[in-house]
Amino acid sequence: MAYRDLRDFLAQLEQQGQLRRVSVPFNVERGRNELQALMRHLAQTDGPALVLDRLEGYNTPGVPLVFNPYGTRERTAMILGTRDPLEAKLRHVKVLQEPGSWIKPTLVDRARAPCKEVVIPRDQVSVDRHIPHVFFGREGSSYITGGVVVTKDPETGVRNVGAYRVTSFWNCEHPQGGSYSEEQMKKQLSIFAFWNPPMNHIGLHLARAQKLGRPLELAIACQVDPALHLACATGIPFGMDEYDYAGGLRGSPVELVKCESVDLEVPATAEYIIEGVFRPDVPTDIIGWHSNSVGYYDKHQIFPIFDITAITHRRDPLWYGTIEMMPPFDHNYMALLPVEGELLADLQRKLPEVKDVVVTPNMTYIVQLNVDGAAKPHPEFGKYVLHAAWGAAGRWPRTAKILVVVGPDVDPYDLEAVEWAIQTRVQPYSDIIINRSAQAMVLDPSAPKGPQGFPTTSEQMGIDATIKVPERFSEYAEVSQADPAQVRSVAAKLAGIL
Ligand SMILES: Cc1cc2nc3c(=O)[nH]c(=O)nc-3n(C[C@H](O)[C@H](O)[C@H](O)COP(=O)(O)O)c2cc1C
Incomplete structure (x- = not known):
């Protein structure tokens, strides 16, 4: 699989119903533009990629603007020939x-x-x-x-x-x-x-x-x-x-x-x-x-x-064209896939128990393991993974301000599921590590500014949301959750009815 150029990728998006050519006028002028609002609307609605050909206040009217091609994890995965982010x-x-x-x-x-x-x-x-x-x-x-x-x-x-x-x-x-x-x-x-x-x-x-x-x-x-x-x-x-x-x-x-x-x-x-x-x-x-x-x-x-x-x-x-603004925005996912890939490559080299790394558009890092509870290699393994992630190679992992480790039954792409794991598997004093002298993500306005005018150091929080067997318990309550296959079959029965 290789796209020859951006056009080839856009043709693929169009074929899959993920791109629309739009002649609605949008203003792109300084001070009067509508592009930030358009980005917000598309992000809120999981909107498609657009090719805009009727821009107002535009200095090169004959040049169409490609907008939001990477606005979902699915479209970003399509760059590498699959629709599946993992x-x-x-x-x-x-x-x-x-x-x-x-x-x-x-x-x-x-x-x-x-x-x-x-x-x-x-x-x-x-x-x-x-x-x-x-x-x-x-x-x-x-x-x-x-x-x-x-x-x-x-x-x-x-x-x-x-x-x-x-x-x-x-x-x-x-x-x-x-x-x-x-x-x-x-x-x-x-x-x-x-x-x-x-x-x-x-x-x-x-x-x-x-x-x-x-x-x-x-x-x-x-x-x-x-x-x-x-x-x-x-x-x-x-x-x-x-x-x-x-x-x-x-x-x-x-x-x-x-x-x-x-x-x-x-x-x-x-x-x-x-x-x-x-x-x-x-x-x-x-x-x-x-x-x-x-x-x-x-x-x-x-x-x-x-x-x-x-x-x-x-x-x-x-x-x-794309903007950075309050996440999510179009190229979030295009920028995050490499950050996730870099950390996953580093962790998997030394820890085969690491299954996935998800970085949210707000840059919360979630590491998913393929084992939990008694199957972990040793007690307090979740905390070992927290330190390994902060110590990983590359430009970004050392700046992970909020980092969470979860087990295989917690979907790392679903923040509600991650919150559930934190609520039901974490004791704050025992399972959260606060690192007071970490490297800052330089754009974080909550970190104190250094003499250079931007923050260089920041505090960090690592949350071990794995099941604390054997650390604290010898067994853990069973999860009450529907079988995904049965959920799909129920949905199929109701298709066209609800
Ligand atoms: C659309 C987009 C814009 C980016 N803008 C910048 C930027 O302006 N400055 C920067 O340092 N990194 C930026 N990044 C992140 C870098 O591309 C990324 O950290 C990359 O590893 C830098 O390459 P290098 O390691 O060869 O310096 C951007 C990423 C994307 C996807």
């Missing part, structure tokens, strides 16, 4: 655990690269005309949210491809009443490369380039095969290439083409490519308000600026 996660885990199964990309001629159909050199680039702009909520700037960003380590030459948001200054409101220069608005962009320092890899490349006093080239491939996007949202170890991992996930190599103005390679079937370079002194500027993934506005954020050196795109390109 099956998708296990595929992600298997490839992550076996770098031998990764497949190197191939290079194709530019004549075979749809992303080269239109080429705009630097002297002709004008961000207001050449990059679609959609605004969300009360955000001050428009973001490029469908991009994967390619850079090479200035010391080793090893490539990194990461999913990071890119910001435009065009028609951007300055959060402190200042202004942006004409050059900034028309020929420059900025990127969210300093987030949770120093753990995103483009941030490491940028720091190395700055230290060496060298420029850092970059290329942003917008709207690519979603399996590649998923690979680029996965925290594979620094120094390994996401294109190779994506090849493993797809089961076939990613086809690349050389850039026009920088020494980098980009996916040939992307919709848009933006090429650019960070100057050695890495100028920065502030943007804001910025709506963040924990559901609050940051009054401002500091982003490094780069110069655009070329833009290429398809003749009839598609755009994709």
Whole structure:
């Protein structure tokens, strides 16, 4: 299974009744847009993916907007060829655990690269005309949210491809009443490369380039095969290439083409490519308000600026837009599947009793075991799993503020079931571990801010919601619950009646 590009995935969604083409007008202007409300409505109703072709206040009316393609766990699982979230996660885990199964990309001629159909050199680039702009909520700037960003380590030459948001200054409101220069608005962009320092890899490349006093080239491939996007949202170890991992996930190599103005390679079937370079002194500027993934506005954020050196795109390109806001929102699930996969891969390597890891859109972590009660390997095993999860590799697990361990009879995707397990299997003083000196999720507004202006440390709570046999009891009450097969058969009897 491999999608050739985003279009191929959208065709699959449409075939499965999960995508609608909609000509209802929606406003996308700064200050007047309806896109945050549309995102909320779709999330509340488990709505489909949309392709919107009648946007108002839009600078590129001929470019349709893809909206909400990843708005459910099911659609996100479809990126990996299944509708089942656990099956998708296990595929992600298997490839992550076996770098031998990764497949190197191939290079194709530019004549075979749809992303080269239109080429705009630097002297002709004008961000207001050449990059679609959609605004969300009360955000001050428009973001490029469908991009994967390619850079090479200035010391080793090893490539990194990461999913990071890119910001435009065009028609951007300055959060402190200042202004942006004409050059900034028309020929420059900025990127969210300093987030949770120093753990995103483009941030490491940028720091190395700055230290060496060298420029850092970059290329942003917008709207690519979603399996590649998923690979680029996965925290594979620094120094390994996401294109190779994506090849493993797809089961076939990613086809690349050389850039026009920088020494980098980009996916040939992307919709848009933006090429650019960070100057050695890495100028920065502030943007804001910025709506963040924990559901609050940051009054401002500091982003490094780069110069655009070329833009290429398809003749009839598609755009994709998404916002971070109070969860859930579209790309929650696309960003969470890799986080779940990374933690599951790490835990299963040492603990075969771990069956699944679910991270909710609000980033509560739930680890499900395939054993409970007396079948656990040793007493207090749930607490051992809590520590193992906090100590797992990767960027995210150490920031798990609320972490719950449950047994196999508790559905980790169902928060009511998890709450039931907490109510009936947990004594707060004995079964909850409070860690007072953990790493913060830097966007958490409840964690105290450090001297850098953002939180670095946070408190955490780990809840062992397994059955306390043998720790406290020799046997436990039987669960009163209907047999799922019988529930299905009763539902079938009532089909068309109720
Ligand atoms: C749509 C989307 C937007 C994201 N935006 C950012 C971002 O702006 N900055 C960031 O550091 N991580 C962002 N992430 C998460 C990173 O992609 C993820 O942590 C990934 O592992 C980073 O790659 P790296 O480990 O090579 O740095 C985003 C993920 C998704 C799916």
